Amino acid sequence: MYPLKLFFDFLRDKTYRPLVISTFSILLSGMLVYHFVEGWRWIDALYFSVVTLATVGYGDFSPATDFGKIFTIFYLLTGIGILFGFADAFYRHRIAKYEEAKERVRNDKKKRNRIKE
Secondary structure, eight states, rough: OOHHHHHHHHHHHHHHHHHHHHHHHHHHHHHHHHTTTTOOOOHHHHHHHHHHHHTTOOOOOOOHHHHHHHHHHHHHHHHHHHHHHHHHHHHHHHHHHHHHHHHHHHHHHHHHHHHHO
């Protein structure tokens, strides 16, 4: 299964919907706060939100206001778990789809062998 197709299949799966909504909500909230409180451009605010939650922390941006710093503390504490949960769920979804595809191939081979006999 192609990566992009797999990703959109994951997003459409109702099992993961609360996690998908939580992930995009936490990224959106970070982007909004950093844009309006810190005065960053939209792309910079989104970039910082993702880099922060992914625990990369390049250091090219950092909050300058007290509110931004306090928000970042709570943002990290809640967001890291959500983002890593999203990554874990996507990985498990990918493995399940891979196993389904392997099983289909096995079944197809069994059918072809039965037809030959």
